[in-house]
Amino acid sequence: MIQAPLGFEDHLPDRLPVWRRIEDAARRISETYGYREMRTPLMESTELFVRSVGEVTDIVEKEMFTFDKGDKDSLTLRPELTAPFVRACVEHSLFKKKPFQKLFYVGANFRKERPQKGRLRQFHQFGVEALGASDALLDAETVLLALAFFEAVGVPGVRTRVNTIGCPTCRPAFRDALKAHLEPKLARFCENCRRRFDRNVFRVLDCKVEGCVALSSDAPRVQAHLCDGCRAHDEGFIGALRRAGVAFEQDPRLVRGFDYYTRTVYEFRAPGLGAQDAIGGGGRYDNLIAEMGGDPAGAVGFAVGLERVVIALEAAGKAPEEEWFPTRVYVTHIGPETRDAAFDIVRTLRTAGISADMDFEGRSLKAQMRNANRVKAPRVVILGPDEMAKGEVKVRDMAKSAEESVAVKDLAARLARAEE
Ligand SMILES: [Zn+2]
Ligand SMILES: [Zn+2]
Known part of the structure; x- marks a missing residue:
């Protein structure tokens, strides 16, 4: 790996x-x-x-x-x-x-x-x-x-x-004062500080090493200069x-x-x-x-x-992992004969700005319904061969467990209204 x-x-x-x-x-x-x-x-x-x-x-x-x-x-x-x-x-x-x-x-x-x-x-x-x-x-x-x-x-x-x-x-006057103050005890500072002394002495004040902090505690202050x-x-x-x-x-x-x-x-x-x-x-x-x-x-x-x-x-407990449930409509299908029709419906809904999804893994209708639950889709579209023959689908409101038949051509408008 x-x-x-x-x-x-x-x-x-x-x-x-x-x-x-x-x-x-x-x-x-x-x-x-x-x-x-x-x-x-x-x-x-x-x-x-x-x-x-x-x-x-x-x-x-x-x-x-x-x-x-x-x-x-x-x-x-x-x-x-x-x-x-x-x-x-x-x-x-x-x-x-x-x-x-x-x-x-x-x-x-x-x-x-x-x-x-x-x-x-x-x-x-x-x-x-x-x-x-x-x-x-x-x-x-x-x-x-x-x-x-x-x-x-x-x-x-x-x-x-x-x-x-x-x-x-x-700064030059402050630098000189700082250097004059630190020089006599320079040997007791850490290696980083000794290196910085010549090139950027101000960084010595910033050293987090305890010994250095104590050694520079009485160093001159810039405010005076x-x-x-x-x-x-x-x-x-x-x-x-x-x-x-x-x-x-x-x-x-x-x-x-x-x-x-x-x-x-x-x-x-x-x-x-x-x-x-x-x-x-x-x-x-x-x-x-x-x-x-x-x-x-x-x-x-x-x-x-x-x-x-x-x-x-x-x-602070303010960054919980957040779950993400964007799907508003889950479109199910029964077997290969309704799969293409389901895809066309999903496409139409998405074009209408409605977040829609479907199964792409060849799962059974039961498994598709479980998946619709898992993604918390508020509505599920059910495509059976009988409904399809009439140009209709069933729309199930998952919260109310209620179903209604809707003509495929009216579906996007019907679901857009339901989203409002
Ligand atoms: Zn100045
Ligand atoms: Zn140091």
Whole structure:
């Protein structure tokens, strides 16, 4: 038996209702906030992610599915969708038509992680990107949109953490202060932290290793180093969240895994996910559009892990397997002489927009009636040779156990009325 590859998951029919509910909510809420859906390819040039996400990130260093064709055209399955969205907007000159774009996606991303609960190699994300504006109110809008989504799908107990990480103007001073503070005890940090110290020291604050958390607990805070622009931006963001009545925590240790973030960063956590309880996150990335070849313009967005949403819903008992009974009319037949006629009736009903089905396995009438019960069809059409000779069929109302004769030519209209 051939199995699906490790970290790749089938979505079986019984699980589809919960996925559809989540995806429908993502689309509905995004549109309520004025975001439009966009779709980009599953594969991109490897260079796109190296340049945007950052060379010294876990993703680019070890988690990308990269296909090298032996020349410079290296392709990678997208590990995230912000960089592809910026690429697409710049490539198609969307900013020339409309300098400010509000876009969203629901789709699959790929990372070569060690598969575990809630962490798959093919995983699905819902995300929004507000591209082309620097207003702090947009940072708040994206947080409110994410929270409205969690509320709509029914994820309980979502906690919001926010922080600012400054900008290229004020970050160097913070970086120097952080490095000066950490350097004397660097040897006691984990290997990842020691590696990050030179290349992206802010990630040390994000390390989940207990020893590292304790060692960096008294590290300098970015708030002391913010430039006036970053400070005003942060106040605008925080003020908007407060006015909206959002319960959130300001966490100076919060940084994000990608290099492109500036100023606002935020993260959502949910119960039921275990130690790795992040369910989504995002922030502002004011330099990415220019780095991708566009005119300099601000942007902000988030991504939510949909597998994690499913797990959180399951933990809360809100994702039961749902049965699916679409058949409204089950058409039975008796032997080969009425089978073709049954198929023609099914076809006519479907054309009239009535969900109809029949037996295709050569089963007895008794077995067909059992099947009609199993699929919970409210009405069964019975075709006997005698009725057929008169151009009639019997229609049985399963709830009332009542039968009536109906002319075949009137059947669709009769059943459509019954459906009303
Ligand atoms: Zn700044
Ligand atoms: Zn560490």
